[in-house]
Amino acid sequence: MPGIVIVGAQWGDEGKGKLTDLLAERADVVVRFQGGNNAGHTIVRDGEEFKFHLIPSGILYPGKTCVVGNGVVIDPAIFIGELDGLRRRGIDPSGLRISANAHLIMPYHVMLDTAGEAKLGKLEIGTTKRGIGPCYADKAARLGIRVQDLLDAKILRKKIMAALEPKQQMLRPFLRDPKLDLHAMTEEYLRYGHRLEPFIADTARLCWDALDAGRTVIFEGAQGTLLDLDHGTYPFVTSSNPIAGAACVGAGVGPADIDEVWGVAKAYTTRVGAGPFPTELDDQLGAHIRERGGERGTTTGRDRRTGWLDLVALRYAARLNRLSALAITKLDVLSGIDPLRVAVRYRSSEGARLDELPYHQSVLHAAEAEYEELPGFEDEIGACRSEAELPTEARDYLDFVSEHAGVAIRLVGVGPGREQVIWMGEAERHLRAA
């Protein structure tokens, strides 16, 4: 299993960290390829909870190489905070590498994110306000500050000055903020540079070496397909590409290096921030799912919007990522809900049947989901460890999802614990053999 991409098949928060953690055990390298500390993974290991925003989940395994790829935007203060947190808990971070080409989130990016949202008013995107969008904007505008710039004081200062110049107007409300002082900012980032230096590397080369030697590399996506800058529900998206194709760009490998693409989806749907959500449950049941599923953001603490599983969106994700396998997480959250509903198509405001996600945003905004009802299951399933132990209704639900998505389900999550998973069919044997 040399090159495996793991992507979110919904709007993020699908539980990718858990799958990465499980697959990472058998991998040599884990690479993050996009996003930044807008993401958040919670991993429960031996009853202990770990939260990561930037560091790949594989770090919990001794000796594993964990890479923050060139496609990631790094807030160095957050990264160093996570590094120190790992050390405090006795975890050796020496396997970490960060790309010299990755872009840095600067204090003004965070300010611009906040200012941009305020300016949009009611039209706000609901960003995580971590500076992600402005940082990627600077990258595209060729005004970005990269990790390698931290190693050269003169260049760093010059680049910060050039980046600040065109932002004067937007940054006016923050002019008194000491974080904006050119000298102080340069000094602060140079200090970060000293801390990061031992980890900075040519990570594309590192990935190449591993793949070329037949080792297993996991490309860990953040956010989800429907938040993709190009293919998601624009403008209510993030500013990077969470789809599988971006793994090549964001890690620096070729398409032929990718052997498998795993999509992760919850057994229902959640979304944080604004934007269309055709299967949203704005009622008591939605609140029940939120409560039971602990649907509060790891990063911002915001309540997540909740709804039924959307197979139109899932099929879309299966196609865009050419998914070779699906992991369905949090199936346990649905126990006790009867009947279960699954959206199989949408109906446009003009009455047209939509089997696929419509390309026009106005159509999607007004689309209504049409559902099929499936019998629910009463039993708690957190202790199930094999497909056969699941109630018939739960198995039928999974079969229905797999058939409609056109992708085999290889893993099912039945609780937050690492051991609370079911490998479906031959999945585990297949992985062990690879």
Ligand code: IMP
């Ligand atoms: P940004 O990525 O902070 O610019 O936010 C853009 C949109 O993506 C907002 O709707 C966020 O709530 C959403 N978003 C960003 N990161 C995540 C994530 O890790 N999970 C879920 N939603 C996210």
